[in-house]
Amino acid sequence: xxxxxxxxxxxxxxxxxxxxxxxxxxxxxxxxxxxxxxxxxxxxxxxxxxxxxxxxxxxxxxxxxxxxxxxxxxxxxxxxxxxxxxxxxxxxxxxxxxxxxxxxxxxxxxxxxxxxxxxxxxxxxxxxxxxxxxxxxxxxxxxxxxxxxxxxxxxxxxxxxxxxxxxxxxxxxxxxxxxxxxxxxxxxxxxxxxxxxxxxxxxxxxxxxxxxxxxxxxxxxxxxxxxxxxxxxxxxxxxxxxxxxxxxxxxxxxxxxxxxxxxxxxxxxxxxxxxxxxxxxxxxxxxxxxxxxxxxxxxxxxxxxxxxxxxxxxxxxxxxxxxxxxxxxxxxxxxx
Amino acid sequence: xxxxxxxxxxxxxxxxxxxxxxxxxxxxxxxxxxxxxxxxxxxxxxxxxxxxxxxxxxxxxxxxxxxxxxxxxxxxxxxxxxxxxxxxxxxxxxxxxxxxxxxxxxxxxxxxxxxxxxxxxx
Numbered sequence: 514x515x516x517x518x519x520x521x522x523x524x525x526x527x528x529x530x531x532x533x534x535x536x537x538x539x540x541x542x543x544x545x546x547x548x549x550x551x552x553x554x555x556x557x558x559x560x561x562x563x564x565x566x567x568x569x570x571x572x573x574x575x576x577x578x579x580x581x582x583x584x585x586x587x588x589x590x591x592x593x594x595x596x597x598x599x600x601x602x603x604x605x606x607x608x609x610x611x612x613x614x615x616x617x618x619x620x621x622x623x624x625x626x627x628x629x630x631x632x633x634x635x636x637x638x639x640x641x642x643x644x645x646x647x648x649x650x651x652x653x654x655x656x657x658x659x660x661x662x663x664x665x666x667x668x669x670x671x672x673x674x675x676x677x678x679x680x681x682x683x684x685x686x687x688x689x690x691x692x693x694x695x696x697x698x699x700x701x702x703x704x705x706x707x708x709x710x711x712x713x714x715x716x717x718x719x720x721x722x723x724x725x726x727x728x729x730x731x732x733x734x735x736x737x738x739x740x741x742x743x744x745x746x747x748x749x750x751x752x753x754x755x756x757x758x759x760x761x762x763x764x765x766x767x768x769x770x771x772x773x774x775x776x777x778x779x780x781x782x783x784x785x786x787x788x789x790x791x792x793x794x795x796x797x798x799x800x801x802x803x804x805x806x807x808x809x810x811x812x813x814x815x816x817x818x819x820x821x822x823x824x825x826x827x828x829x830x831x832x833x834x835x836x837x838x839x840x841x842x843x844x845x846x847x848x849x
Numbered sequence: 850x851x852x853x854x855x856x857x858x859x860x861x862x863x864x865x866x867x868x869x870x871x872x873x874x875x876x877x878x879x880x881x882x883x884x885x886x887x888x889x890x891x892x893x894x895x896x897x898x899x900x901x902x903x904x905x906x907x908x909x910x911x912x913x914x915x916x917x918x919x920x921x922x923x924x925x926x927x928x929x930x931x932x933x934x935x936x937x938x939x940x941x942x943x944x945x946x947x948x949x950x951x952x953x954x955x956x957x958x959x960x961x962x963x964x965x966x967x968x969x970x971x
Binding site for chain 1: 883893904909912913916919920924927928930931933934935937941943944945949953954955956957959960961962963965967968970
């Protein structure tokens with residue numbers, strides 16, 4: 514983070530009651546350090562454990578800057594990320610800029626599939642939403658905010674499992690615009706085991722549903738803000754309707770193929786989907802200048818990966834609606 | 850290395866305005882909904898079973914029709930979703946500018962929350 518091609522920034526580390534040697538390591542970093550362009554001040558806040566949202570709120574409240582960049586402790590920013598993201602704030606209506614998250618621990622089937630998902634499924638959708646200046650989730654690994662927008666939104670909340678989605682919706686509800694900057698890149702470690710991945714998606718889905726429910730007034734009343742109603746419906750569709758439809762369609766078509774002689778039709782249907790994914794992935798890989806070796810994964814991506822993720826989403830949706838209590842769970846980082 | 854001369858310790862209180870944890874929804878409320886929707890589905894199924902012999906459709910042709918209609922509907926929704934996203938992403942890239950203003954560099958705080966991440970922080 515000292516290598517950013519930007520002159521005017523500081524780093525505030527918020528130690529959220531760590532029980533290992535994090536405090537000592539963070540303390541050894543406090544002070545002024547030589548950055549690429551200027552001297553960079555590193556400060557440390559030690560607080561009792563209260564979760565990521567309280568840690569971020571502590572850092573935001575401590576900061577005197579007009580803009581704050583919120584990230585995850587295990588993410589790495591690309592040198593130009595800040596320079597490219599900050600320029601959008603010349604537009605006074607922009608309240609936040611969502612960055613581009615890339616998977617750093619690739620070369621494994623599961624992490625490669627997630628790399629493809631981040632490019633095709635998440636970043637492409639963010640580009641589309643950015644055209645309307647209404648990105649619906651500012652990713653945890655990189656989000657640059659106008660501090661006033663966070664204050665207007667009432668800071669990060671602790672009442673959902675997806676504090677980044679919730680804050681984004683609150684910023685949009687406060688009538689700010691949100692843009693996506695593909696060159697503001699943050700590298701993050703993706704789960705390398707299926708169980709970890711399912712835990713992560715389980716938490717994301719429940720968090721998104723909780724965030725949607727918090728803003729249900731906007732969902733059902735387009736007269737408050739038509740843009741925000743459209744955003745919430747698209748989130749509702751992606752989180753609830755689409756996974757259910759996808760699972761039901763797969764089950765239905767498998768039964769139709771096995772018992773009613775529709776196997777050739779179903780095969781064509783799957784091939785059609787794979788081609789569609791291939792074209793879409795190709796477009797995203799070209800626009801993002803990504804690795805072309807990810808392209809063949811599109812076949813596995815549609816047939817298995819998305820289906821597994823959708824089953825996980827459906828299960829978490831049911832559990833959320835039944836009000837089953839869940840724990841946070843934490844991804845074991847290898848420090849790639 | 851710690852720069853002792855440049856460090857000042859400040860003690861400040863952060864007011865926590867938010868509730869601890871998240872609200873749980875009463876299970877009975879949703880179980881009731883599930884039971885009601887199940888009951889409605891069973892009723893619909895019974896209506897189909899009862900009225901089907903009175904129409905020109907047979908069970909197998911009904912299944913064939915429903916498979917084809919579902920397939921087409923599913924593909925239409927999928928294609929609409931894909932092409933809407935692709936088209937809007939194309940519009941976004943079309944208006945995207947690569948220009949940066951070197952004179953505009955406001956002060957930014959980077960907030961790094963850490964919990965037992967010393968290994969990664971290092």
